[in-house]
Amino acid sequence: MKRIGLILAVFCTLVLSNAYATPSTLIWSPSTDIQPYKKIHIGYDLYAPTTSKGTNANNYDQHNYVLQVYGPTFSLLSDKPEENLLGKLWKPLGKVMAETGFDYKKGLGSFYDSTPWYFHFKLGVSEDAYFKNMPAIAIGSYDMGTRANRTNNNVWYGRVAKTVNIGKVNLGRISGGYFVGNGRLLRDKEGLRDNAGPMIAWERTMTEISDKLWLCVDYQGTQSSYGALNVGFAWSFTKDISAILAYDIYNNRNLTDTITYQLDINF
DSSP states (O other): OHHHHHHHHHHHHHHHHSOOOOOSBSSSSBOSOOOOTTOEEEEEEEEEESSSSSBOTTSSBOTTOOEEEEEEEEEOSOSSGGGOHHHHHSGGGGGOEEEEEEEEEEOSOHHHHTSOEEEEEEEEEOTTSSSTTOOEEEEEEEEEESSTTTTEEEEEEEEEEEEEEETTEEEEEEEEEEEEOOTTTOBOTTSOBOOEEEEEEEEEEOTTTOTTEEEEEEEEOSSSTTOEEEEEEEEEEETTEEEEEEEEEESSTTBOOEEEEEEEEEO
16 A cells, blocks of 8 residues: 555646646647657647638637647657666556646637637557556546636646557557536527537558658537537658647537648757
8 A cells, every 4th residue: 555655646646746738639629649758849730711700619709710730749758668767666557657747729819819828738648558458548637727717728638559560450449438527618609508428530651652651530520619520630741740630520510620730840
């Protein structure tokens, strides 16, 4: 019990002292991936409305707004047991990885832009970590804003992912999970609480064309600002630089669809 208590205390210290809001994602929703150890990941996301009519996901006139998100993500734990702090405390935890980071969001309108900082963290293990055919697993939280009842969306989630093969044919990776956010802020088009739903995705690196090309279909439930179907692709220019281009269709059809451009750089 003392060992477990010590491990929990160390993990809480890692997360809370570094809880600097976009975690490693697919297109839209968090993935089971963790940033490489000793790497600093810098992300830039841009969401541009496809029309000048309607409202955006925060229910204001969207035609004058383009949302921009900037932020770093830091890996906290190595997947090598001999380098993993938790693994040194208790060997079975040596394959557990973690990341944390923060985001600066601009373009939500003055009501939200006055408190633009959001934080996130994630804890997870990769596929086959403890036994053959084990799925990747991740739990975490993101969009932890600093203003109560305004930006503290506080979305918590759990997700599993598994690469599917039939013989030598790779069908891609399928993942699913569930999320719960702040019910005071996550509402549907009628203004009713709509703060929990599924996360489902398919992704695949198109090796038949190029190892640099990745396709993804990413869905997150509810009619809140988080609910959307996203279809897109990524291209890796180098092992540390890649970009995503995608189309976002919100579940709440009163909201204007957006185009996502995302640039990712590792140092």
